[in-house]
Amino acid sequence: MKKIGVLTSGGDAPGMNAAIRAVVRKAIYHGLEVYGVKYGFQGLIDGNIEKMELGSVGDIIQRGGTKLYSARCEEFKTEEGQLKGIEQLKKHGIEGLIVIGGDGSFMGAKKLTEKGYPCIGVPGTIDNDIPGTDFTIGFDTALNTIIDAIDKIRDTATSHERTYVIEVMGRDAGDLALWAGLADGAESVLIPEAEDEFEDVIERLKRGHDRGKKHSIIIVAEGVGSGVDFGRKIKEAVNLETRVTVLGHTQRGGSPSASDRVLASRLGAHSVDLLLDGKAGRMVGIQQNKLVDHDIVEILSTKHEVDLDMYRLSKELSI
Numbered sequence: 001m002k003k004i005g006v007l008t009s010g011g012d013a014p015g016m017n018a019a020i021r022a023v024v025r026k027a028i029y030h031g032l033e034v035y036g037v038k039y040g041f042q043g044l045i046d047g048n049i050e051k052m053e054l055g056s057v058g059d060i061i062q063r064g065g066t067k068l069y070s071a072r073c074e075e076f077k078t079e080e081g082q083l084k085g086i087e088q089l090k091k092h093g094i095e096g097l098i099v100i101g102g103d104g105s106f107m108g109a110k111k112l113t114e115k116g117y118p119c120i121g122v123p124g125t126i127d128n129d130i131p132g133t134d135f136t137i138g139f140d141t142a143l144n145t146i147i148d149a150i151d152k153i154r155d156t157a158t159s160h161e162r163t164y165v166i167e168v169m170g171r172d173a174g175d176l177a178l179w180a181g182l183a184d185g186a187e188s189v190l191i192p193e194a195e196d197e198f199e200d201v202i203e204r205l206k207r208g209h210d211r212g213k214k215h216s217i218i219i220v221a222e223g224v225g226s227g228v229d230f231g232r233k234i235k236e237a238v239n240l241e242t243r244v245t246v247l248g249h250t251q252r253g254g255s256p257s258a259s260d261r262v263l264a265s266r267l268g269a270h271s272v273d274l275l276l277d278g279k280a281g282r283m284v285g286i287q288q289n290k291l292v293d294h295d296i297v298e299i300l301s302t303k304h305e306v307d308l309d310m311y312r313l314s315k316e317l318s319i
């Protein structure tokens with residue numbers, strides 16, 4: 001293998017730049033040529049491809065977002081779109097592709113691999129919803145962004161003796177909400193993996209209030225429903241002064257944490273090693289701090305599991 005490509009796809013995540021840097025530098029270290037594909041699979045279809053050098057990835061390890069831009073591409077879900085992408089890969093002589101993104105992006109990587117183009121997936125999403133890896137790139141930074149916001153909200157919640165509902169991202173997964181709840185000592189956490197807990201939230205609020213507790217933080221994962229709706233329902237049920245904050249896309253931005261930079265560097269470099277070993281259709285990951293790789297087909301057919309022991313612990317500690 002002499003030429004490889006790299007792209008970022010789907011929702012951006014802090015640390016994607018560190019992963020791109022690792023891919024480019026590790027590939028050049030091994031004497032390969034590296035091509036950056038801009039705007040994910042859309043850029044692949046459009047031939048938005050350029051050669052990257054050592055300097056192309058200088059000064060990006062600390063930056064959020066993705067230097068290669070990102071997109072969600074409907075056309076690449078079609079056979080026609082995939083064939084257009086392959087034509088571009090052939091035109092540039094690219095023999096293997098590294099895809100940094102979430103499960104939607106891995107579907108594209110799977111299709112290309114099935115059509116004879118070796119791809120390796122690198123898990124990059126703030127949601128931490130990919131099986132086969134303990135952590136995805138961006139999760140730690142997003143979590144710290146949430147913690148920072150909740151710490152600030154708690155100050156005003158205390159001063160005004162209010163109940164705050166905070167909606168966090170995570171798509172269908174509750175990891176961001178759960179970890180934030182534990183890290184911030186939230187009074188309640190609502191996650192999609194443990195639905196129907198609304199009554200318990202109300203019960204806890206009442207109990208706390210009876211004990212003289214005047215403010216509360218309730219974290220709602222977006223996969224459970226709208227924070228605004230929960231805020232209204234809570235106010236109706238307990239008649240406490242309630243405010244809602246939707247953290248939204250602030251969670252996707254910002255300089256990556258040290259953990260994310262290290263994780264991205266390790267996973268990015270490992271993905272190049274796999275291509276050089278002749279592997280295809282694999283996803284790199286980290287489990288118990290060891291680099292691993294799994295069949296992308298298996299990853300796509302496995303459901304991510306949130307740690308329910310942690311969920312129980314969060315309840316025990318916010319009794």
Ligand code: F6P
Pocket residue numbers: 011102125126127169170171222252
């Ligand atoms: O997958 C990352 C994520 O930020 C999810 O948490 C969220 O549901 C979704 O992307 C938002 O997507 P968009 O940026 O297209 O609004």
